[in-house]
Amino acid sequence: MNESIGHLAPGARLRISRPDLPPGHVRLRRIDRALTTCRPGQVAVVSAGPGYGKTLAVAAWSRHIATEPVAWLAADESDGLRSFWGGVVGALSAAGAFRDGTAVTDVVPGVGFDRSEVELVIDGLAATETPVTLVVDDLHRIADQAVLESVRYLISRQPAQLRLILITRAASELRLQKLRLTDRLTEIGSDQLAFTHADAFEFCTRAGAELSEEDLDTLLVRTQGWPAGLRLALLSTRDADIHDALAQFGGRNETVAAYLVEEVLENLAPTDRKFLLSSSIVEMMTGELARALTGRIDSRHVLDSLVEDNLLTVRLSDRPDWYAYHPLFRELLLDRLAAENPDAPADLHRRAAAWFAESGDPISAIRHYGLAHAWAEVAEVLCRIALPLVLSTQAPALAAALAPTAAQADRRPTADTLIVASMLAYHRSDYGTMIRDADDATNALRGRPTPPAATQIVLALTRMVHARLSSLDDVVDRCDEVLGLVAGVSRSEVPAAQAYALIARNNRAIGLFHRGEIDLATKELESSRISADGAGLSLMAMAADTYLALADLADGALPEVRARTTAIRSLAERRGWTRQPQAMALYAASALTHLESHELEEAERAIAMGRSAVELGTDSGAWLILEVSAVWLAVVRGDLYAARTASKRLEAVREQAGRLPSLLSTWYQVTSAEVQILAGEADAVIARLRDPARADSYAGALTRVTLARAYLSADRPGDAADLLGATSTFAPHRLQAVEAAVLSAVASARLQRESVALERIGDATRLAAPIGHIRPFVTAGPPVRALLDRHQHLADDNAGFIRRLIAACGGTAGPVDGAPVGVLTERELVVLRYLPTMYKASEIAADLFVSVNTVKTHQQSIYRKLGVSTRREAVDRARERDLI
Numbered sequence: 001m002n003e004s005i006g007h008l009a010p011g012a013r014l015r016i017s018r019p020d021l022p023p024g025h026v027r028l029r030r031i032d033r034a035l036t037t038c039r040p041g042q043v044a045v046v047s048a049g050p051g052y053g054k055t056l057a058v059a060a061w062s063r064h065i066a067t068e069p070v071a072w073l074a075a076d077e078s079d080g081l082r083s084f085w086g087g088v089v090g091a092l093s094a095a096g097a098f099r100d101g102t103a104v105t106d107v108v109p110g111v112g113f114d115r116s117e118v119e120l121v122i123d124g125l126a127a128t129e130t131p132v133t134l135v136v137d138d139l140h141r142i143a144d145q146a147v148l149e150s151v152r153y154l155i156s157r158q159p160a161q162l163r164l165i166l167i168t169r170a171a172s173e174l175r176l177q178k179l180r181l182t183d184r185l186t187e188i189g190s191d192q193l194a195f196t197h198a199d200a201f202e203f204c205t206r207a208g209a210e211l212s213e214e215d216l217d218t219l220l221v222r223t224q225g226w227p228a229g230l231r232l233a234l235l236s237t238r239d240a241d242i243h244d245a246l247a248q249f250g251g252r253n254e255t256v257a258a259y260l261v262e263e264v265l266e267n268l269a270p271t272d273r274k275f276l277l278s279s280s281i282v283e284m285m286t287g288e289l290a291r292a293l294t295g296r297i298d299s300r301h302v303l304d305s306l307v308e309d310n311l312l313t314v315r316l317s318d319r320p321d322w323y324a325y326h327p328l329f330r331e332l333l334l335d336r337l338a339a340e341n342p343d344a345p346a347d348l349h350r351r352a353a354a355w356f357a358e359s360g361d362p363i364s365a366i367r368h369y370g371l372a373h374a375w376a377e378v379a380e381v382l383c384r385i386a387l388p389l390v391l392s393t394q395a396p397a398l399a400a401a402l403a404p405t406a407a408q409a410d411r412r413p414t415a416d417t418l419i420v421a422s423m424l425a426y427h428r429s430d431y432g433t434m435i436r437d438a439d440d441a442t443n444a445l446r447g448r449p450t451p452p453a454a455t456q457i458v459l460a461l462t463r464m465v466h467a468r469l470s471s472l473d474d475v476v477d478r479c480d481e482v483l484g485l486v487a488g489v490s491r492s493e494v495p496a497a498q499a500y501a502l503i504a505r506n507n508r509a510i511g512l513f514h515r516g517e518i519d520l521a522t523k524e525l526e527s528s529r530i531s532a533d534g535a536g537l538s539l540m541a542m543a544a545d546t547y548l549a550l551a552d553l554a555d556g557a558l559p560e561v562r563a564r565t566t567a568i569r570s571l572a573e574r575r576g577w578t579r580q581p582q583a584m585a586l587y588a589a590s591a592l593t594h595l596e597s598h599e600l601e602e603a604e605r606a607i608a609m610g611r612s613a614v615e616l617g618t619d620s621g622a623w624l625i626l627e628v629s630a631v632w633l634a635v636v637r638g639d640l641y642a643a644r645t646a647s648k649r650l651e652a653v654r655e656q657a658g659r660l661p662s663l664l665s666t667w668y669q670v671t672s673a674e675v676q677i678l679a680g681e682a683d684a685v686i687a688r689l690r691d692p693a694r695a696d697s698y699a700g701a702l703t704r705v706t707l708a709r710a711y712l713s714a715d716r717p718g719d720a721a722d723l724l725g726a727t728s729t730f731a732p733h734r735l736q737a738v739e740a741a742v743l744s745a746v747a748s749a750r751l752q753r754e755s756v757a758l759e760r761i762g763d764a765t766r767l768a769a770p771i772g773h774i775r776p777f778v779t780a781g782p783p784v785r786a787l788l789d790r791h792q793h794l795a796d797d798n799a800g801f802i803r804r805l806i807a808a809c810g811g812t813a814g815p816v817d818g819a820p821v822g823v824l825t826e827r828e829l830v831v832l833r834y835l836p837t838m839y840k841a842s843e844i845a846a847d848l849f850v851s852v853n854t855v856k857t858h859q860q861s862i863y864r865k866l867g868v869s870t871r872r873e874a875v876d877r878a879r880e881r882d883l884i
Contacts (some may be wrong), residue, residue: 031192043158048188049190053228078396113481116151126159194226278293362381386533405420453494457500469656508524515662550589555770565593583627611626624664666702734767735776741763753815757787779809
């Protein structure tokens with residue numbers, strides 16, 4: 001199933017089905033012509049009061065006249081920006097508006113869905129090769145101003161391939177004056193929808209009513225052509241004298257309609273009347289749902305009969321097993337049901353809820369339990385089945401269903417209403433209210449029998465979410481708590497148990513990364529990503545993938561990080577997820593990768609994108625890493641003011657995150673230390689970091705590199721060289737190994753150990769070249785450029801990369817004349833310095849306390865690496881290369 005359709009809740013999928021035409025429907029050719037004159041790139045607004053047949057008129061045109069794909073979406077009062085545009089994309093995809101692989105079909109609106117994601121849909125429509133029509137029905141039901149604004153924006157940027165048809169009771173919210181001035185608007189009102197004499201005659205004939213010209217004229221005068229009025233008038237004439245019935249027909253308003261429907265109901269068999277009243281509590285139904293509500297085994301037959309008798313009942317054309325009453329008819333049935341049996345609606349809503357829960361539609365089940373004021377059942381369905389949907393693109397529909405129950409938490413703060421309120425607060429990114437309501441629910445359960453397992457799991461999940469936000473060092477423990485509870489329940493007891501376990505495992509893996517247990521975290525993240533993909537939880541899979549990018553970064557695999565973040569970014573852009581909370585770690589990884597590659601403008605853009613996702617998210621760990629990258633960007637640029645400003649933001653995140661786990665704590669400490677070094681406060685850094693961990697741990701490698709930089713800043717190169725030791729001690733962590741080699745080269749150069757300095761800078765370039773690691777060479781200062789200038793004459797490989805390094809360090813890397821030179825070892829450089837003298841090989845050997853053969857072996861190696869064959873040529877070449 002296309003994900004653009006699959007992300008819709010079952011009830012929402014029915015909204016993208018256009019209604020079937022009832023028997024006896026009269027096509028209005030003038031409406032067909034008017035809609036056809038509205039060309040692609042234009043807008044048609046069909047506006048009239050209830051009962052004018054707006055929807056059926058457009059449905060008839062789409063069935064009989066339209067040649068291009070027609071996407072249909074019925075708007076809903078609970079629509080927010082995400083659910084509305086999710087429905088738009090689903091409707092367009094279901095109508096076949098896009099070819100397979102078209103970018104728009106990948107858009108799955110998430111928490112951060114906004115104007116930029118609407119533009120993705122508009123751009124995708126603009127890229128289609130053939131015209132497409134989008135019908136938005138019941139637009140007047142939309143209450144969210146952001147949705148209306150987005151519709152106005154769509155109109156302002158309407159692609160030439162899109163014909164937009166809006167069906168509404170009032171068009172004033174659409175601000176259509178500009179469309180009128182540019183001749184892009186087709187307006188169809190009640191005067192065009194009202195039946196003419198010919199329409200009324202055809203309608204009556206199709207209905208089997210034989211009216212005289214006088215009776216037909218009377219009908220038109222009394223209804224003023226109102227289609228619903230004509231239909232109701234004919235219904236009132238059943239089993240009565242037509243002439244007398246029409247003479248008594250008194251108007252076209254809803255009061256008259258109610259009277260007529262009651263007259264119709266009174267003439268039905270009691271069982272049929274009860275069927276209509278009982279089934280009116282749902283907006284749409286199948287025969288099975290109607291049976292659950294009415295108890296009648298022939299429910300499907302009854303519904304078919306209502307359609308055939310044209311009794312204000314239609315099938316959904318795209319889902320013929322589903323039926324719906326005319327909205328006016330349903331409203332009147334509901335009024336009559338409440339008047340005749342006030343206790344019936346609650347019981348019927350419970351029956352509907354149970355049917356929906358059993359049929360795999362927990363959102364509809366929650367909505368009907370809420371209408372029945374069955375708050376405990378709402379909480380039960382939420383905890384046992386529906387809660388994972390809060391992490392899916394069905395979250396807006398779930399939130400709308402939960403809202404009535406959550407509203408009870410202030411008036412009736414029971415454990416059930418508080419749990420529901422807590423989950424609604426999570427959806428709204430109000431995490432303070434979430435944990436407060438969850439804590440109150442926990443207190444309300446104290447002293448009572450053991451709560452259901454599902455309730456305990458959900459409360460544990462809220463504690464896990466709170467830990468991700470403001471107690472990062474507790475994340476793993478909170479995840480273990482959830483996993484322990486899940487392990488003790490069966491799937492039949494808690495159907496959502498597997499999803500809960502997956503959520504906890506994914507968060508646990510992220511917590512392990514924060515602790516610095518990178519290998520274990522990587523293993524669990526890979527497993528979590530695969531499981532989330534398999535379960536259709538794409539956002540969770542993306543979150544795992546972003547932390548895998550950070551794990552790759554810790555391993556120094558910059559090309560792999562770049563490839564992974566590019567793929568994730570592409571996915572996020574296609575699906576409109578660029579500002580999702582789960583994308584924050586993506587921007588952190590991207591920013592750090594660009595920094596290490598010395599792509600500073602790209603790093604700055606990644607940081608800005610990450611900050612745009614912060615306000616909606618709970619991932620304080622990723623936020624902290626993002627602000628670490630912002631500090632480092634200022635440090636690399638040498639901008640102390642910007643570094644201190646960024647440090648204040650970093651400090652604010654650290655305060656929110658609570659006690660930091662090991663790796664994040666180290667990142668925070670060394671980043672703060674780098675700002676102090678930039679400010680000339682190296683001694684304070686040395687005092688704070690003087691006992692670093694082993695270099696073969698990631699935290700230890702980070703700390704030792706920063707401490708070495710502090711020693712160099714404090715003019716203590718010997719301490720820096722001793723601290724860094726051999727490059728091999730940093731081997732497990734490539735980025736730190738490169739930086740250690742660079743700093744060791746600088747320290748050695750200051751100590752006049754030129755051969756060691758050149759050897760270390762050679763180590764650094766060999767490690768850095770395959771991964772494009774540039775930043776350490778730039779931040780180590782001017783001494784590195786001088787070393788690189790000398791090294792380029794000795795290196796026989798990576799020449800292009802070395803020239804890039806020299807350019808990044810502010811130098812000019814020209815071509816190297818002559819044959820490439822191999823890197824001389826420290827002992828060979830010592831021997832090389834004897835060659836300009838008059839010392840013979842035996843004298844050099846005696847001076848160095850080695851054998852003559854050893855000296856001759858070094859000499860031959862020197863000749864080979866310098867590309868010469870005599871001692872004099874070796875001396876000349878060495879002087880050309882500044883080796884002596």
